[in-house]
Amino acid sequence: MTLDHRIPVTLLTGFLGSGKTTLLNKLLNNPGMKNTAVIINELGSAGLDHILARTVESQQIADNTVLLESGCLCCTLSNELADTMRDLFFKRQLEAIPMFNRLVIETTGMADPGPIMANLLNEPVISSTYRLDAVVVTIDSQYGLQQISEHGEARKQAAVADVLLLSKTDLATAAELDTLSATLQQINPGASQYRITHGEIDPSAIIDAGLFDPSGTQAQPQRWLRAPSRSKAVRGMLPQTVHEDEITSFTVTMPKPLTWMQLEPVLQWLCAEHGESLLRMKGIIHAEDLPAPIAIHAVHHTLYPPNLLQGWDEDEPITRIVLIGKGLDELKIRDALMQI
Numbered sequence: 001m002t003l004d005h006r007i008p009v010t011l012l013t014g015f016l017g018s019g020k021t022t023l024l025n026k027l028l029n030n031p032g033m034k035n036t037a038v039i040i041n042e043l044g045s046a047g048l049d050h051i052l053a054r055t056v057e058s059q060q061i062a063d064n065t066v067l068l069e070s071g072c073l074c075c076t077l078s079n080e081l082a083d084t085m086r087d088l089f090f091k092r093q094l095e096a097i098p099m100f101n102r103l104v105i106e107t108t109g110m111a112d113p114g115p116i117m118a119n120l121l122n123e124p125v126i127s128s129t130y131r132l133d134a135v136v137v138t139i140d141s142q143y144g145l146q147q148i149s150e151h152g153e154a155r156k157q158a159a160v161a162d163v164l165l166l167s168k169t170d171l172a173t174a175a176e177l178d179t180l181s182a183t184l185q186q187i188n189p190g191a192s193q194y195r196i197t198h199g200e201i202d203p204s205a206i207i208d209a210g211l212f213d214p215s216g217t218q219a220q221p222q223r224w225l226r227a228p229s230r231s232k233a234v235r236g237m238l239p240q241t242v243h244e245d246e247i248t249s250f251t252v253t254m255p256k257p258l259t260w261m262q263l264e265p266v267l268q269w270l271c272a273e274h275g276e277s278l279l280r281m282k283g284i285i286h287a288e289d290l291p292a293p294i295a296i297h298a299v300h301h302t303l304y305p306p307n308l309l310q311g312w313d314e315d316e317p318i319t320r321i322v323l324i325g326k327g328l329d330e331l332k333i334r335d336a337l338m339q340i
């Protein structure tokens with residue numbers, strides 16, 4: 001048997017706000033992960049994820065982190081991803097960047113992993129230098145069932161996973177978790193399932209999981225590409241096209257100074273009032289009554305506790321909030337935020 005020296009790739013995906021960045025931060029702060037390169041793909045132009053992913057302490061990882069910000073990998077950026085992976089590899093060979101021996105790609109919450117992997121596997125340089133280790137998918141324990149039933153993207157992600165991570169287990173009851181597990185089992189019986197809170201998991205469960213047999217006898221690259229036909233096992237669900245049309249995203253920029261005391265109730269109202277159609281909200285807030293900027297997050301009706309971005313600042317301290325949703329009333333939301 002010949003040893004496979006190609007660099008293992010973990011594709012980390014999961015629906016909007018399901019806990020990918022939280023998991024990635026936890027993983028990358030694990031000492032065993034220090035030789036990791038990271039590619040983060042962001043949806044929309046607001047470019048917040050790299051700020052939200054900034055708690056990674058390793059300079060080596062920071063130097064090996066690349067952001068792809070101009071669109072979603074599965075539809076527009078497949079070449080950019082392949083170019084980036086090639087570029088990382090050549091820089092590694094030339095010792096122009098710190099050595100890395102694994103790559104984690106975090107996709108946007110709307111990504112369909114199938115086309116991404118198809119594009120990579122069809123690239124001769126990529127497939128000779130990288131090997132797929134696992135598709136790891138986070139599923140929100142609180143909203144996962146709803147997302148799977150309403151959004152083709154969430155279903156496809158669950159269907160192609162090698163590892164399913166039921167995230168935010170602190171926000172769901174045991175019965176809800178069991179129902180979600182059973183639904184996922186129906187959609188993707190072959191995937192292993194773990195329940196996680198705040199991204200805590202032993203990296204060995206998902207990294208170098210040996211899901212691809214290096215000898216090549218067991219490896220089934222086509223499984224990365226398979227159509228999510230098994231997701232039809234969930235009753236009443238129809239296959240849908242990538243990125244359902246009616247999902248829109250917009251950014252509200254608030255240049256004038258504000259306070260968290262003023263803003264928080266409006267965000268709470270927004271989640272209560274528009275939670276059904278609000279798939280994701282995230283933002284960077286510069287508030288006069290806080291010691292540092294904060295990152296805010298919401299999924300549907302849940303506004304999470306904000307994270308203080310201690311020690312971080314920007315040249316232009318502009319508060320901006322990105323909203324992604326289905327049928328969001330942009331005018332009303334803008335209006336409410338701009339009243340502050």
Ligand SMILES: Nc1nc2c(ncn2[C@@H]2O[C@H](COP(=O)(O)OP(=O)(O)OP(=O)(O)O)[C@@H](O)[C@H]2O)c(=O)[nH]1
Pocket residue numbers: 014015016017018019020021022023049052108109167168169170171196197198199280282296297298304305
């Ligand atoms: N209560 C609770 N909150 C969590 C947990 N995991 C993540 N969160 C919060 O959920 C929010 C969204 O988490 P992220 O890690 O940013 O989600 P994401 O999948 O990277 O989001 P997108 O990249 O926008 O799709 C953040 O406020 C997290 O702090 C958890 O286990 N419990």
